[in-house]
Amino acid sequence: MLKKIIAFVGSPRKNGYTNKLIEETIKGAQSLGAEVKIYDLNDDGVKGCQGCFYCRSHEGCSTKDYLQPMYEDIKNADGIIFGSPIYFMQISGQSKLWLDRMFPMIEGSTFPFQARYPGKKVVTIFSQGNENKDAFQGAIQSFNNAFPMFGWELIDSLLCCNTGSPNFKISDKLLEQAFTAGELLTR
Numbered sequence: 001m002l003k004k005i006i007a008f009v010g011s012p013r014k015n016g017y018t019n020k021l022i023e024e025t026i027k028g029a030q031s032l033g034a035e036v037k038i039y040d041l042n043d044d045g046v047k048g049c050q051g052c053f054y055c056r057s058h059e060g061c062s063t064k065d066y067l068q069p070m071y072e073d074i075k076n077a078d079g080i081i082f083g084s085p086i087y088f089m090q091i092s093g094q095s096k097l098w099l100d101r102m103f104p105m106i107e108g109s110t111f112p113f114q115a116r117y118p119g120k121k122v123v124t125i126f127s128q129g130n131e132n133k134d135a136f137q138g139a140i141q142s143f144n145n146a147f148p149m150f151g152w153e154l155i156d157s158l159l160c161c162n163t164g165s166p167n168f169k170i171s172d173k174l175l176e177q178a179f180t181a182g183e184l185l186t187r
């Protein structure tokens, strides 16, 4: 059966490293026949969560913006790709807006929340100037920790480091890891 993958791009740089690795992951998914839809989180039409709590008693979100179709898309998807650069030791602002808008992925008003659309696979991708892969693990882990709450399986989390060094190029190993992650999402 046709697999559906949704990709969320949390970097504003179309030719940046995060986007390159997202593209490679998409290629891996498409190589096994997946259908992929991409959301650009830098789109002017993206709004942050309004804190209205509509999603505590309804499916979906009351905010009618660029992200509105993603709720139906995610519901029908098999896999999710998400990528963000590290900005000031955290995920980018564009990515945080998206994470807040993911409140409809869980239902209930108190902990423990229940997953509304469980059973999806997810791959996350991060890119940072710092050469130390452990430098921002706190932020990365905290972001990745959202997915078990959604009932999703994090099958790989990629990290591209040292992007600020002169003549930096993404290694073939990391590109291969991205392609393979796309294949794994689709299997």
Ligand SMILES: Cc1cc2nc3c(=O)[nH]c(=O)nc-3n(C[C@H](O)[C@H](O)[C@H](O)COP(=O)(O)O)c2cc1C
Pocket: 011, 012, 013, 015, 016, 017, 018, 019, 084, 085, 086, 087, 088, 089, 090, 127, 128, 129, 130, 131, 163, 164
């Ligand atoms: C506003 C801003 C803040 C940044 N903060 C950090 C940081 O705290 N640590 C770091 O290692 N790199 C930082 N960087 C560098 C980016 O993480 C790095 O350039 C990354 O590769 C950008 O991803 P992209 O190529 O997908 O755009 C920052 C860049 C910008 C624009």
